[in-house]
Amino acid sequence: MQVPAPFEYERATSVEHAVALLENLGSEARIIAGGHSLLPMMKLRLATPEHLIDIGDLTDLAYIREEGGEVRIGALARHRDVLESDLLAERLPIFADAERVVADPVVRNRGTVGGSLCQADPAEDLSAVCMALGAQLVIRGSGGERVVPMRDFHVGPYETAVGDAEMLLEVRVPLRPDMGSAYEKVERRVGDWAIAAAGVALSFDGGTIAEAGIGLAAVGPGTVHLTRAEDALRGQAPSEELFAQAAKIAGEDCAPTADQRGPVDYKRQLAGELTHRALRRAAARALQQEV
Amino acid sequence: MQVTMTVNGEELTREIEPRLLLVHFLRDTLGLTGTHWGCDTSNCGVCVVLMDGEPVKSCTVLAAMAGGHEIRTIESMEQEGVLDPVQQGFTEEHGLQCGFCTPGMIMTARALLDRNPHPSDAEIREAISGQICRCTGYTNIVKAIRWAAEHEAAAAPGS
Known part of the structure; x- marks a missing residue:
């Protein structure tokens, strides 16, 4: 039986709350959203966070919308939302191409865009999609937001530019003519x-x-x-x-x-x-x- | 910590360890052993239950994360001695042999038909593609789900 190591669990009620928890709890705290990358790592004890901050209630972060010449995808959008998005099908069909072959339909009900990108697995599909699209990633910390291009987002296998007291908030994809x-x-x-x-x-x-x-x-x-x-x-x-x-x-x-x-x-x-x-x-x- | 969720229509609260997985909460804490526990790696799909109406692999959801949500398991399908049409379909079309994958298959099929009452065979196969059956070769499972779709359509008012 695979069981994660013990940890404390807290639910964030807002982005500000999640960031404050990250800051207070230190480097052994991790955000959990769908859990379909982190929980398998925790079961294998490859990840042993002491605190999990569940952002599952922050459904405001599950959007997919067009704004200011960009498509913006909230970190909590689930793979299924991306696959079924009419906006993405019309504007950026690469997402549906990829989502059809991300894991399986049941996993896609839980796994999130933010979680997939933050897992930074070299074989992860949406990371290649975001690289191709020249996506910009919005990262939030207590000092505010910063924007990192996809080419700088992964700093190594399973390592991202997201700091200990920060969380990924949004993916921005610039729309170009033709x-x-x-x-x-x-x-x-x-x-x-x-x-x-x-x-x-x-x-x-x-x-x-x-x-x-x-x-x-x-x-x-x-x-x-x-x-x-x-x-x-x-x-x-x-x-x-x-x-x-x-x-x-x-x-x-x-x-x-x-x-x-x-x-x-x-x-x-x-x-x-x-x-x-x-x-x-x-x-x-x-x-x-x-x- | 305490967790409160609705399981098969009943709201309940239990004291749990945060690391307890939903599959073990259902099986060991609540004694609902109809949900099976298989690969532990979100590959096989025998642990599928419905969370707010959508199939999830309960080995990859913390019981704590299910707090405040509605969980539905295989135990809720038969009502007062009457099988759910999906269960009846598995009976009619011999949709199982050993039965290990069956609860998960049935829950996924239920969610599929709730969203799409007239799925094509391709849509049925896509819906169950995250779940493994080592007995049937899937053909009879697809037939069983199609049986349920056809009989629900026939029983629906106005049809």
């Missing part, structure tokens, strides 16, 4: 972590790619940000040759390790192929050519 996005993942079976996955966001200016973002999951010590491939895409007209070139870079610039999900050369090949497919779909969506 934008298309897609997520491609290969997993061994339903609900498993990715063998490899690729998230792509493209925006167009006339016939050329104005902005490109690519994030890979499960093929590096953290979410892989493919800056060299992004540079190769910017300012170019979309073509199979261009996408093949970016896919080749994806295979070169990721850093997978061999494990039970496959050897390194296979994962590099897969990362490239999935990048290629996601580029194709993102471009088709932006140019409204998706069949």
Whole structure:
């Protein structure tokens, strides 16, 4: 039987209350929302917080809305909310692509966006999505809010820029003109972590790619940000040759390790192929050519 | 600490350790052993119960987190000797062999039909994709849920 180590439990009644509790209780306190990353870690005693602060009652943080040229997602939005959001389906279909293959439907009823990002697992899907989209993350502490770009949010495997007395509040995704996005993942079976996955966001200016973002999951010590491939895409007209070139870079610039999900050369090949497919779909969506 | 929640329509309060998982609260504290306890890692889905009407894996919810919420378990399905249509469907279509996954499957199916009374086979398979059955190959479970959907539709007023 897997049982977490003992801890004290408190329920936050507001964001201010949660932050005050974090500050008072010190570095051994952790926020818990859906619990579907933290509780498994606690059962394995890989995490042994002395205090849990449950933010499950802060349902004000479960929003998904468009505001100021951005889509804003509250940290407590559950995976199911993201999957079923009409706004995201229309504006940022990469989220539904990814959420369809995040864990399974029952887990998606509990797991949250904030929890997934703060787990900072190198194979986590929404982290690759947020990397591709150039998301900004709003972090709250007693001194107020600060905004951290996704590329700086994970400081290592299972480590984030969120300080001891801070909590993640919101994900902000900038909306660009003529934008298309897609997520491609290969997993061994339903609900498993990715063998490899690729998230792509493209925006167009006339016939050329104005902005490109690519994030890979499960093929590096953290979410892989493919800056060299992004540079190769910017300012170019979309073509199979261009996408093949970016896919080749994806295979070169990721850093997978061999494990039970496959050897390194296979994962590099897969990362490239999935990048290629996601580029194709993102471009088709932006140019409204998706069949 | 004390926790107060509604289980199968009855509000109750118990003294618990904060680290107690909901599955053990239901089985050991309340004696509701219809909810099964399997992999302990939120993979197998035998521990599924409904929390505010939606399926959750009770091995990955603290009993403390369920405080203030409504929990529904397999024990609530049969009412005064009448099986829930989902339970009846599992009987009619031989939706189980060993029965270990059955309570979780039935609770997920109940939640599915409450939201979507006419699911396609694909929607049924998607809904139960977080739960493992090692006996049936799933075919009869899908048939059982379809049986329940068809018979609920036939019994619904105005249909």
